[in-house]
Amino acid sequence: MSNRAPYAADPARSRGRELPAARGGARGPRSEFQRDRDRIIHSIAFRRLRGKTQVFIAPDGDHYRTRLTHSLEVSQVGRVIARTLGLDEDLTEALCLAHDIGHPPFGHAGEDALSDSMARHGGFDHNAHTLRVLMRLESPYPDHEGLNLSWEVLEGLAKHNGPVSTPGWALAELNDAFPLSLGQLPSLEAQVAAIADDIAYDNHDIDDGLRAGFLDLDDLLMLDFVADQWREVDRRFPDAPHERKLRELVRSQIGIMVNDVIATTRSMLKAKNISSVEAVREADQAIARFSPEVAAQERRLKAFMYERLYLHPEQRETAEKARDVVARLFAAYAQDASLLPRDWLGNLPELEPMRSRHIADFVAGMTDRFAIERCAEIYGVRPDGLSNV
Template sequence: MRPHGERWRAAYSCHPGESRGRLHPEHPSPTRSEFQRDRDRIIHSTAFRRLTHKTQVFIYHEGDHFRTRLTHTLEVSQIARSLARSLGLDEDLAEAVALSHDLGHTPFGHTGEDALEACLASFGGFDHNAQALRIVTRLERRYAAYDGLNLTFETLEGLVKHNGPLLGEDGRPTERYRRHGIPPAITEYDALQPLGLSGHALAEAQAAAIADDIAYNAHDLDDGLRARILDPEELRSVPFLDGLLREIDAAGPDLDPSRRTHELTRRVITRLVEDVLDESDRRLRALRPISADDIRAAGAPVVAFSDAMAEADRSIKGFLFPKLYKHPRLMSVRLDAEAIVHDLFRKLTQEPRLLPEDWRQDLAGAPDAKLARRVADYIAGMTDRYAILEHRRLFGSTPDLRIA
């Protein structure tokens, strides 16, 4: 790898001048690359602003210092840019994928997504990646000539495939989509501009995907410790975390809890990033790709953890799932949040006249599937607080959603 800070572009990076273009052709910008334009359109979108008040783990009114979807997204984009720079990739494309990767998330974090998945079980289910694609290709209405943001092929490809191929070599959906099949939003767009659903995403999108893993591992630990839901000593059950805690205690045995938590967070990020760079460099040297298409056809990710760090990653997730995400204090809030989403969906599908006027258009006599998807689009776009306000407007009582 080249020294830190030195700008260079590898042969396998995606050059904006070689983009496959946009669904609706546009004149190039004299001042920005195609991927810079994508990044800017995402940042200026309504859906991006809404991330300010969407839950990461803790509901927004639990405190101003916990992550929201927006702060998480910014942290992911920073890590993605750092990885891209060190690996000689296009930083703007990596950033555009990182900034768009959570646009499709519902209010109340994964709880809201699970609730909408259940509500749409008879209509193809709900998938936040597919919802993000709907947002950037249909639901954003800012431009006179088209719906959506008209992003480049490469950004859309990265948005859809950053977690890996959607189809196996046999043409069947991969495990994630085995139950409902590929979401209609993806298949419908793929028919207009084929995204190569059986291939891997570009290295820039892979950098954004692994940056997401790094960010939420580190920052969910941070938020859980600061909320005093996680016990610092219980972290020692994860060998990787125990090793870092031993380093911290040896270097500063008298650190106050806040500084100790920050030291742990920064060391988790540093070790994970350094491991990704070393392992990715090893894989790229073995593959010897000379183009971005070589990355797509590699058959396996090129931006990845080593086997040892992948095990540490699994261990951290395995710790966080029962100790944080399923903690009794959070579960009571999750159940109430789930009820809000179910109530809203049921009420609005039964009485679509209650939808705002612009959301009711073309629904008279519409099939159930169209109505259900329209209501899901409306609910998925809500912030936490707007969902609570809508529930209060439509129902006699609304859960408080505060951690006991």
């Protein structure tokens, strides 16, 4: 990478991997971070994201986003920012692609159910579970468990939302095995991945919400900064079909946010005199960020989306049904472990809390469709009302 900034992560100076890789033979001219990205893309856990909820649970339409398409969109936004700032694009991409791998079926509804079911055994957190999947559960190699990703990818996933002062059991166990400096800020690549996630779902969820009829453009235009963009779109494309104007509105919003992050981050780098990766991690605040003005607009947009979409009465009703599916699945496997597939049953620990954590690992790996089918198979009745679009 010829234009690498001094504060960018360097794969040639990686802190290494948890386990020694004894396999011989070069598998293409790839950097350490490129290898990590490729391992993530080729993983079963990544492929399962296409069957996991983003906003709408088990949607009937083919055009709604899933965790997989969301992750791809986050990656696109993250790479643009990383390239412009001279960061390592491959590390940024790996973090963007993997950041949601730990989500259970039905998104946050499924996570709430698993957290309740696991309350006596340490709870469940999707971010920590992402690390657990990548470091322990996804094991395609003959000589070690996990994908054995680089330290930089794992630390970025562990704390892309900032330092972790009190890790839960899953992250604490993994950090004991391979310390990830949880008290420090992560790399700038990880910070970019986190803000790219915000940019992607803030705007693409608008697209899905409008498509499903849960959001109304007139209500959205009560937000002044959105109304300003809509007027500009209408001025530039007065004769364009309404649906195309809506797509242009979303693109315009993304562009404004991306440009703002780039400009603000450059200002922060200069103000904080950041000239190394170590200086990024030792800073007193995140470097990649929105300007105060755009940050305030983004908070208002989030509040609007929670009120009008995420916590919409129909969404909450569907989420409650989804929580019930996950809760009943966990209860069934906990009561009768013989219901587990043979390989999962064969590795089931006898003692708690490891036994319940093993069951939670299995349930968390399910897609929405698989969870619905297993619930119908176990209880004899197919759950209904799990799609409201």
